[in-house]
Amino acid sequence: MIELPHTTTPPIPLSFLYNPPPPHALSSKPDPPPPVKPSCNVTFPSPDPNSSSYRAETRSTLRGIDVNRLPSTADCEEEAGVSSPNSTISSISGKRSERDGINGEEHEMERASSRGISDEEDGETSRKKLRLSKDQAAILEESFKEHNTLNPKQKMALAKQLGLRPRQVEVWFQNRRARTKLKQTEVDCEFLKRCCENLTEENRRLQKEVQDLRALKLSPQFYMHMTPPTTLTMCPSCERVAAPPTASSAVDASPHTHIGPSHHRPIPMNPWAPAAPITRGPTPFDVNRRRS
């Protein structure tokens, strides 16, 4: 969560919002929720089929099924020749995999070798989700800073540069946009929350002022001793507090006296209002509006 200053709400720096640091840098882990203590601390001697380690261990070989090997035949690799480092079909039951079919092992080896994947990585446990290297991620980030969408030409070039499939580059950009949007939504949410708090507070104060004024109206004996009204007026031209009109002000020759049509109607000035007007950066709504 991004902390916004409590007092005023500064404009949200677009450079951050739309060109945030890499996700891994951004995602400083929020304070984790208090750990949920297991209701029972008994450890079982046999592996728990639900445990992640058990799943991870057995995922690829369990029941004699090599999940790296997919049943069907043809390969649907979009761009032959450009292959991913160790990306594989991510889901056994993935419809795309079923639909498209992969000559699993053979193709996997081919892919791996084309990227110089070591035998170690390409062994039985090679059904690994691709993790982009730091360099790859950095290049993608850089590219995203320049343009958060890619045309086919850019996509191909980037894929070639990174040694990835164009589809992977495309997916990365999609996910990156989604992440950016999520971050922006969080920031907007915070902003609106602050606005709401400010307005609530202002409302409370105004209500109190009304109450005070009503009380004064009912108690004219105190009228003369009252403190100056807090709802003053301000000259919009010079942004100075204007004295309430009196008989003497008509002959007042002070330099603040304005004459003529340029002197507009004074606007109320709320002494409790935040010193700086609330400004904000564009929200996703604005962004969407721009897009459409």
Place this chain on the structure above:
DNA sequence: TGTCTAATTAATATTACTTCA
């Protein structure tokens, strides 16, 4: 037909906690 968003899945990493020598 291709690309987008949104929602979702699943692999992997990280973290917190427990147990035990």
Place this chain on the structure above:
DNA sequence: CTTGAAGTAATATTAATTAGA
């Protein structure tokens, strides 16, 4: 009692998939 290693579970991150516009 303290400490460090090892194991586990919960959670976070993110690549990939899917559906629909």
